[in-house]
Amino acid sequence: MNASMPIRHTQAESDLFDRYDKAKSSFAGSVAVTALREAAVDQIRDHGLPHRRVEEYKYTDLRAFLKAASPLSAAADLVAAKNLLAEQNSYGDLERHRIVVANGVYVAELSDSDALAAEGVKIQDLNDVLEGENGSQYLTAPKSGLSDGVLALNTAFVQGGVVLEVADGADVSKPVELVHIATSSGAQVTRNQVRVGAGARLRLLETFTGETGGGEINSVFDYHVADKAYLAATRLIVGKDEAARLFTSVTTIGAEAEFKSLGFMAGPRFARNQQFVNFTGENSEAKIYGVTMAGGDDLADQTLIVDHAVPHCNSREFFKTVLDGRAKGIYQGRINVAQHAQKTDGEMMTQALLLSEDAEMANKPELEIFADDVICAHGATSGQIDEDLLFYLRARGIPEAEAKTLLVLAFLSEAIEEYGEDDVTEGLEERVRDWLAGH
Amino acid sequence: MLEIKNLHARIAEDETEILRGVDLTVNAGEVHAIMGPNGSGKSTLSYVLAGKDDYEITEGEVLFNGENMLEMDPDERAAAGMFLAFQYPIEIPGVATMEFLKTAMNAQRKARGEDALSIPDFMRRVKAAAAHLNVSMDMLKRPLNVGFSGGEKKRAEILQMSLLEPKLCVLDETDSGLDIDALRVVSEGVNKLRAPDRAMVVITHYQRLLDHIVPDVVHVLSKGKIVKSGNKDLALELEKNGYADYVDTAA
Numbered sequence: 001m002n003a004s005m006p007i008r009h010t011q012a013e014s015d016l017f018d019r020y021d022k023a024k025s026s027f028a029g030s031v032a033v034t035a036l037r038e039a040a041v042d043q044i045r046d047h048g049l050p051h052r053r054v055e056e057y058k059y060t061d062l063r064a065f066l067k068a069a070s071p072l073s074a075a076a077d078l079v080a081a082k083n084l085l086a087e088q089n090s091y092g093d094l095e096r097h098r099i100v101v102a103n104g105v106y107v108a109e110l111s112d113s114d115a116l117a118a119e120g121v122k123i124q125d126l127n128d129v130l131e132g133e134n135g136s137q138y139l140t141a142p143k144s145g146l147s148d149g150v151l152a153l154n155t156a157f158v159q160g161g162v163v164l165e166v167a168d169g170a171d172v173s174k175p176v177e178l179v180h181i182a183t184s185s186g187a188q189v190t191r192n193q194v195r196v197g198a199g200a201r202l203r204l205l206e207t208f209t210g211e212t213g214g215g216e217i218n219s220v221f222d223y224h225v226a227d228k229a230y231l232a233a234t235r236l237i238v239g240k241d242e243a244a245r246l247f248t249s250v251t252t253i254g255a256e257a258e259f260k261s262l263g264f265m266a267g268p269r270f271a272r273n274q275q276f277v278n279f280t281g282e283n284s285e286a287k288i289y290g291v292t293m294a295g296g297d298d299l300a301d302q303t304l305i306v307d308h309a310v311p312h313c314n315s316r317e318f319f320k321t322v323l324d325g326r327a328k329g330i331y332q333g334r335i336n337v338a339q340h341a342q343k344t345d346g347e348m349m350t351q352a353l354l355l356s357e358d359a360e361m362a363n364k365p366e367l368e369i370f371a372d373d374v375i376c377a378h379g380a381t382s383g384q385i386d387e388d389l390l391f392y393l394r395a396r397g398i399p400e401a402e403a404k405t406l407l408v409l410a411f412l413s414e415a416i417e418e419y420g421e422d423d424v425t426e427g428l429e430e431r432v433r434d435w436l437a438g439h
Numbered sequence: 440m441l442e443i444k445n446l447h448a449r450i451a452e453d454e455t456e457i458l459r460g461v462d463l464t465v466n467a468g469e470v471h472a473i474m475g476p477n478g479s480g481k482s483t484l485s486y487v488l489a490g491k492d493d494y495e496i497t498e499g500e501v502l503f504n505g506e507n508m509l510e511m512d513p514d515e516r517a518a519a520g521m522f523l524a525f526q527y528p529i530e531i532p533g534v535a536t537m538e539f540l541k542t543a544m545n546a547q548r549k550a551r552g553e554d555a556l557s558i559p560d561f562m563r564r565v566k567a568a569a570a571h572l573n574v575s576m577d578m579l580k581r582p583l584n585v586g587f588s589g590g591e592k593k594r595a596e597i598l599q600m601s602l603l604e605p606k607l608c609v610l611d612e613t614d615s616g617l618d619i620d621a622l623r624v625v626s627e628g629v630n631k632l633r634a635p636d637r638a639m640v641v642i643t644h645y646q647r648l649l650d651h652i653v654p655d656v657v658h659v660l661s662k663g664k665i666v667k668s669g670n671k672d673l674a675l676e677l678e679k680n681g682y683a684d685y686v687d688t689a690a
Contacts, residue, residue: 388529392529395513397544397550410531414533
């Protein structure tokens with residue numbers, strides 16, 4: 001493709017430029033922030049939305065999927081937000097702190113900021129920091145920069161979010177749930193920064209509730225895990241409406257630190273969960289898990305790049321996908337090992353279970369290794385339910401549907417159990433059952 | 440209880456005929472042994488009774504308490520009281536043994552219109568049955584059959600059998616892979632389940648199992664047909680002379 005040729009914009013792209021022109025006067029941010037937004041809009045203008053001829057989006061053609069772009073969501077109705085917050089029950093009775101972002105903007109009134117402050121966790125409204133002297137730092141994610149189309153879309157339209165800082169050494173006693181709520185239709189675009197200080201520990205839960213009426217959800221999380229810190233981030237991507245769900249995390253890991261994440265997707269129409277993990281200190285570990293369920297005409301994409309830029313770090317990537325109907329599952333995983341990143345240990349596995357003849361899985365595990373003293377492995381499998389296992393369960397009186405449910409749960413639970421965080425993941429079994437019963 | 444009439448079955452995939460006219464009647468309270476050389480169709484018969492769809496019935500019928508069993512799904516047969524103790528019990532990683540037992544027992548109860556077991560009632564039953572069969576709680580905490588030795592797998596099968604309280608028990612080479620001690624434990628477990636309202640079909644290659652589980656009737660299956668029936672002495676005769684006579688008879 002010749003990049004210098006002006007492209008013919010799609011309806012959705014024209015809608016997006018319109019959207020930007022209408023909304024730009026209301027966006028928060030310093031002059032530098034505005035410049036970043038403008039550059040991001042120009043990138044979309046020059047290259048269009050990411051599409052199948054862009055290698056990273058080969059299987060996930062956002063440009064073809066988005067027929068039109070909705071306006072951004074208006075300010076949230078706080079009463080409705082409060083009701084949705086009470087109704088959403090992703091984690092049952094789990095004791096947790098909550099931070100609420102409604103229609104893209106932080107809502108202090110609904111967030112447990114006092115309790116969090118007592119635990120050493122400081123929360124700031126992203127829109128406040130964007131106005132400040134260093135505002136633009138919060139919109140430039142390390143490494144990935146502007147080249148990723150979904151990230152550019154986020155930078156251009158970001159409505160708000162939070163900056164969450166855990167003080168050095170703080171061990172936050174309860175998981176912190178960052179709840180994104182949609183009280184009305186319209187696109188929701190948020191950016192959140194999470195900084196876990198040296199030696200601190202945080203268990204983060206990310207949930208999204210409410211209907212956007214087809215407006216895309218685009219959330220970027222910028223994680224910084226300082227030396228000897230621990231961050232476990234559990235992300236639930238569910239919802240049945242037509243909205244494209246686009247999630248990006250960029251993680252920077254210091255020395256002797258541990259980062260874990262679980263991306264749990266059950267039944268969204270079109271979703272991409274992309275993660276960029278960067279090791280910057282030695283003797284650290286990253287464990288990335290994905291559990292994906294898709295049926296009907298759904299498309300579910302888990303994309304991951306782990307950069308081993310320094311020696312003596314371990315990473316483990318384990319992804320499980322269950323597909324039914326005509327659904328398309330995508331796993332793209334790459335481990336990069338720089339020349340001096342000796343003694344790297346990377347192990348990547350992706351496994352898919354296809355419940356129908358028409359479902360399709362694209363597995364693309366890649367290793368790019370420039371160091372010579374490393375242990376790296378990858379594997380990919382796709383298969384169907386084992387008829388012998390199914391027969392054994394049925395021969396004991398378990399009806400076919402329930403027997404299949406047991407086997408799907410067994411398949412997915414391998415990744416969920418390895419992730420750990422049992423109190424957090426306990427309720428996920430019910431989510432799998434709901435998906436199996438209702439997709 | 441079980442009436443098999445002129446049953447013909449073949450492997451669905453390649454149409455190889457395995458059962459070529461089996462006739463067998465088993466009454467409540469009786470224990471029948473089916474012996475025969477390798478390849479005579481013993482395991483096929485057990486799979487056909489349990490409802491594995493790798494096989495196609497081309498002729499004949501199977502009545503279970505007067506009902507056409509061939510039209511029932513495997514889980515319906517189980518709920519009606521059919522139990523197959525597998526020759527090779529399957530390992531199912533990710534399915535906890537206790538969860539599996541509870542699901543199976545309650546699924547059968549539901550199919551019969553009975554209430555689900557309460558957790559304490561379920562636990563009491565499992566503990567009692569496990570104690571008789573030397574099945575440790577540690578085994579029950581593992582995923583189903585995963586990491587079980589051959590003997591443990593067979594004991595787990597008999598544990599399932601005693602918890603599910605079937606009307607018809609089909610034991611497919613339950614003695615294979617067992618040492619003498621394990622064979623005794625398993626046989627005692629089976630004998631405990633002998634009852635006037637329960638029938639058993641014990642499929643075995645060797646006579647030694649029948650020293651422990653003494654049958655009322657012994658049948659010889661060869662080339663897909665029952666070629667001779669008799670009392671338990673027939674098993675002893677087979678042990679002495681081998682199957683050569685019957686293989687020739689059938690040919």
